[in-house]
Amino acid sequence: MLDLNAYLVYATGKAARRRLTETLAPHGLRLWHLTALTMLADVGPQSKGDLASRLDMNQSDLARTVQDLDRAGHVVCTRDPADRRRIEVALTASGRSLLTRLNDDVHPIEEDLLAPLDPTERAQFSSMLRRVHAHLGHPARDGASRG
Secondary structure, eight states, X not given: OTTOHHHHHHHHHHHHHHHHHHHHGGGTOOHHHHHHHHHHHHHOOEEXXXXXXXTTXXXXXXXXXXXXHHHTTSEEEEEETTEEEEEEXXXXXXXXXXXXXXXXXXXXXXXXXXXXXXXXXXXXXXXXXXXXXXHTTOGGGTTOSOO
């Protein structure tokens, strides 16, 4: 199994997701909440459709995620005056503050996950992950620095 890179990526991702889930749960959040907040911080206000596309996320799942964040005051949703069908989602000051706290909570998890790597290897690993991510054609890569 350890010769199958796809398995290693899956198993490592599963462990990372479990740790992130445990960290986000006390805040009443899921990984999609963190991802949406991060994308909005990285690229600015987005229509719900564009945000779903960039995150490679189902529209109805995104709608629930945005609704949760809107109710909590972390994002604000407004209709585009040029196209009333379009709903624009923007990060609020509360959302930025929450994201800062979440990043502080997530940083130790990433440090622990990458503990076997020295700083140069971590930079190389991150660079390689971004390249593979881009190669797979994930929409989030366009204009997102952390997404």
